[in-house]
Amino acid sequence: MQHSPESAIRPYEPAAIETAWQARWEAARAFEVRDDLPREKCYYVLEMFPYPSGKLHMGHVRNYSIGDAVARYKRMRGFAVLHPMGWDSFGLPAEQAAIERNAHPRTWTYDNLAYMRTQLKRMGFSYAWSREFACSDPGYAAREQDIFLDLVEAGLVYRKSSLVNWSTGLNTVLANEQVVDGKCWRTGMPVIQKELPQWFVRITKYADELLQRTYELNQWPDAVLTQQRNWIGKSVGAEIDFAVDGMPDVKLTAFTTRPDTLFGVTFMSIAPEHGLIDRIVPASHRAAVEAFAAETRKVSTQDRIGDTAEKKGVFTGAYVINPANGEKVPVYAANFVVADYGTGAVMAVPAHDTRDFAFATKYGIAVRQVIVEDGRQGEPLTDAFTGVGTMTASGQFTGQRSDAAKAAITAWLEQTGTGRGTVTWRLRDWGISRQRYWGNPIPFVYGEHSGAVPLRKQDLPVTLPDDVTFDGIGNPLVKHPTWATTAKDGSPLTVRTAHGSEPARRETDTMDTFMESSWYFARFACADAEKPLDKKRVDHWLPVDLYVGGIEHAVLHLLYARFFQKALCDIGYSTVREPFKRLLCQGMVCMETTYRDLADGKKQYFYPDEVDVERDDKGRVVRAVAKSDGQPVVVGRVEKMSKSKRNTVDPQLLVDTYGADTARLFVLSNQPPELDVQWSDEGVRGSNRFLKRVWMLVQNNRDVLAKSAAFAGLAKDVQGADQIVVRKIHQTIKRATDSMEKDFAFHTAISACMELSNELKPEALSPAVFKSGVVTLVRLLAPMTPHICSELWHDLGEAGDITAAGWPSYDEQQMQADDADYPVQVNGKMRGKIALPRALTGADLEAAVRAHPEFVAIVADKPIRKLIVVPGKIVNVVVG
RNA sequence: GCCGGGGUGGCGGAAUCGGCAGACGCGACAGACUUAAAAUCUGUUGCCCGCAAGGGCAUCCGGGUUCGAGACCCGGCCCCGGCACCA
Numbered sequence: 001m002q003h004s005p006e007s008a009i010r011p012y013e014p015a016a017i018e019t020a021w022q023a024r025w026e027a028a029r030a031f032e033v034r035d036d037l038p039r040e041k042c043y044y045v046l047e048m049f050p051y052p053s054g055k056l057h058m059g060h061v062r063n064y065s066i067g068d069a070v071a072r073y074k075r076m077r078g079f080a081v082l083h084p085m086g087w088d089s090f091g092l093p094a095e096q097a098a099i100e101r102n103a104h105p106r107t108w109t110y111d112n113l114a115y116m117r118t119q120l121k122r123m124g125f126s127y128a129w130s131r132e133f134a135c136s137d138p139g140y141a142a143r144e145q146d147i148f149l150d151l152v153e154a155g156l157v158y159r160k161s162s163l164v165n166w167s168t169g170l171n172t173v174l175a176n177e178q179v180v181d182g183k184c185w186r187t188g189m190p191v192i193q194k195e196l197p198q199w200f201v202r203i204t205k206y207a208d209e210l211l212q213r214t215y216e217l218n219q220w221p222d223a224v225l226t227q228q229r230n231w232i233g234k235s236v237g238a239e240i241d242f243a244v245d246g247m248p249d250v251k252l253t254a255f256t257t258r259p260d261t262l263f264g265v266t267f268m269s270i271a272p273e274h275g276l277i278d279r280i281v282p283a284s285h286r287a288a289v290e291a292f293a294a295e296t297r298k299v300s301t302q303d304r305i306g307d308t309a310e311k312k313g314v315f316t317g318a319y320v321i322n323p324a325n326g327e328k329v330p331v332y333a334a335n336f337v338v339a340d341y342g343t344g345a346v347m348a349v350p351a352h353d354t355r356d357f358a359f360a361t362k363y364g365i366a367v368r369q370v371i372v373e374d375g376r377q378g379e380p381l382t383d384a385f386t387g388v389g390t391m392t393a394s395g396q397f398t399g400q401r402s403d404a405a406k407a408a409i410t411a412w413l414e415q416t417g418t419g420r421g422t423v424t425w426r427l428r429d430w431g432i433s434r435q436r437y438w439g440n441p442i443p444f445v446y447g448e449h450s451g452a453v454p455l456r457k458q459d460l461p462v463t464l465p466d467d468v469t470f471d472g473i474g475n476p477l478v479k480h481p482t483w484a485t486t487a488k489d490g491s492p493l494t495v496r497t498a499h500g501s502e503p504a505r506r507e508t509d510t511m512d513t514f515m516e517s518s519w520y521f522a523r524f525a526c527a528d529a530e531k532p533l534d535k536k537r538v539d540h541w542l543p544v545d546l547y548v549g550g551i552e553h554a555v556l557h558l559l560y561a562r563f564f565q566k567a568l569c570d571i572g573y574s575t576v577r578e579p580f581k582r583l584l585c586q587g588m589v590c591m592e593t594t595y596r597d598l599a600d601g602k603k604q605y606f607y608p609d610e611v612d613v614e615r616d617d618k619g620r621v622v623r624a625v626a627k628s629d630g631q632p633v634v635v636g637r638v639e640k641m642s643k644s645k646r647n648t649v650d651p652q653l654l655v656d657t658y659g660a661d662t663a664r665l666f667v668l669s670n671q672p673p674e675l676d677v678q679w680s681d682e683g684v685r686g687s688n689r690f691l692k693r694v695w696m697l698v699q700n701n702r703d704v705l706a707k708s709a710a711f712a713g714l715a716k717d718v719q720g721a722d723q724i725v726v727r728k729i730h731q732t733i734k735r736a737t738d739s740m741e742k743d744f745a746f747h748t749a750i751s752a753c754m755e756l757s758n759e760l761k762p763e764a765l766s767p768a769v770f771k772s773g774v775v776t777l778v779r780l781l782a783p784m785t786p787h788i789c790s791e792l793w794h795d796l797g798e799a800g801d802i803t804a805a806g807w808p809s810y811d812e813q814q815m816q817a818d819d820a821d822y823p824v825q826v827n828g829k830m831r832g833k834i835a836l837p838r839a840l841t842g843a844d845l846e847a848a849v850r851a852h853p854e855f856v857a858i859v860a861d862k863p864i865r866k867l868i869v870v871p872g873k874i875v876n877v878v879v880g
Numbered sequence: 881g882c883c884g885g886g887g888u889g890g891c892g893g894a895a896u897c898g899g900c901a902g903a904c905g906c907g908a909c910a911g912a913c914u915u916a917a918a919a920u921c922u923g924u925u926g927c928c929c930g931c932a933a934g935g936g937c938a939u940c941c942g943g944g945u946u947c948g949a950g951a952c953c954c955g956g957c958c959c960c961g962g963c964a965c966c967a
Contacts, residue, residue, distance in 0.1 A: 222884055227962050230963040336965035337966095619908080682905095682907070696920095747893075750905090751905070754904055758904095833900080878948095
């Protein structure tokens, strides 16, 4: 090679420049932030913290690249940005690892998070590392126990025996939110109902506030708000007392959202588990009802829900009296009535409820219409009418509109003492007991006679013993010889009683790990505080300005965290009732799957390098076979990356091959953050190619760029390509700024940058304008690809850090030429363009259009019937 | 069934207030460089007719409003997500 050392072109070597910049940032503690600046100059951006499962996956890379681009953008806009990171480090996989490979959960967890921390640093994410913590850190877990006792004191935690969701795979209890389609959300194993004493957190106390405030969260995705509203499930209606026939002191209370249909009740259906069954069922029917109840119980939760299950019932022999008309109606036990929703008893109105209609038809029960559909007077019902209409055969309410009659009948029920307006919620209290080792111990003890007693705060924290064995059966804490019976100081554990003290045993259940993730965002605001939370700093930083994470937490973490924040307020730790101001749910990282259908209905998946795929010039698959046997395989639909589908890509490999900047650019390019991104090697190479182009653009012209000053004049001061590029610079800054401000639409910001780079041809531009363009390009890309931009900033001869240089600003005046290119439409069809001064408006503009030779040629001799001229936009002429 | 979000080239997607549909990228095709390949660079690329100039058709389907609709209104179809024997 002939190059002298001075003129040697530096190749783009991402690993070298990225690690060098990461070391500089670390040494300078570049991303720490003060807590005492005016709030309007501060910004708190947070990504859902990871479970330390082992190593980063592409989903993490995407999640954190989005958050980091926002954090860096906001810093360039002059904000003091809080951007912390931590570890959701309690949880089941650690215990699974202990069982499978004899690694202690703590060792496994902390080894994993140490490795993942190096990966995060290798990605160049700009975290305030001084605030890092893991939920399993003694300091965090201990403070959570403090909060737990505060919640107990406030009456927000209680213990009761109840039917719980028991995961047969995990040997533990699951929250309702963790049961999906009757199966465990993690293992997919069956969930059965089991009676156990459990700790509950009183989330239902906040049901109304949780629902109402969804209407204030106008920067949350509709999908999440909808899911939360569905989950909370508010139903407004009435409870109506039906006297049991022949038992004057027994009432069967039904909940209904349709009190207006009260006169149409022809039977009542109750849950087979209903508490009054034993009292109201006469001996003659007892055997039949018990048999039915037993049969219903046998069917698992999974099979009992869903449309496929047959609606069955059995007459109980009991009758109740309708308080509205004194009629005697039969009571059925029915398998579709849920014991713990409403009152477990339903007043059935076949004429106006589709399910009751089907049931009545099946069992030959009368159908009585009490609401007439508008325009259908006198027509017999062929199906239940569930709409609004005119009340009929409803005593004093006949003739009213049925929607108005709801209130009227509820008022009448209240006057007569036979019912009351009420609200029923689908939301249940949050069961947090887990029969597991690797979680935060619940700070309670049980005295032999005194029952459950909370520990005193001075006896906290309860710490997990290290010397436990993991055999996969039940909770290791139960089997520990001394832990449950030994106090902090090593003496036997006791509790005070009225007469002194008595031996006690620790609660061996640990807390659901969703407890830890319900307040970590507040702890980040004051990670060094002695108390669990420092109210002043929590209120300073909360609500989180932007929270970034997957939508799979819509009703789990995101609902718990909203609840917890309200509870934290009520026990004095904060006054901010909503934790997250804006929520961005990023899409998944997906990839094509390749599989073969097996005989048993399952699929055998193949890794991409195990198959040969031929495609046509449109990219469609024409032939796909396995290398192993040459037999065909299906190149299937694009699905979320998962190990079981063998369609994952290890981000570490991506970083090692192309560098962190390419990985970051790839996940931010080509689609809005909310949409799924489809992995493709070509896409990654495209991102890398663009970065190499930008790199070479600077390196090939380093002398001229380092020597020149950026263009400081106006577009009108220069001509030709220079003028076009000056305008392009301002247009690009505007587009990139708007993209970031509106929706964090990184992909359109990036395409604006690509357009600008396509215009930056040094041979056609003056050095000053060229430099201006390159400087702008590098600054606009800096939040997304910080390492290469920092390095190029330096190569451009600019002083200081690129973040400090700030986000560039634009001038609308510099964006457009004096002449506007007006498209000319004839009868709505594009027929040509004419250039006219932008300054012209009104009659002058119209006259100029009419006089323009191009316009005259386009219109020819056709008579002009109408001429629309929109200044700066378009000309449309109606002819003929 | 109820609630929410969608439907634009071969693909991902763009189009700010109703004003040039398809930015940018990927892929494909052609060319340059190369012994060759890779890499890189240049050009073309919605579909149809045409040598071309040009014309026609195009944003799920059918109507409507408008000088002008991917965007607004009415009706329908399809896809994705959530909830659900919830009374």
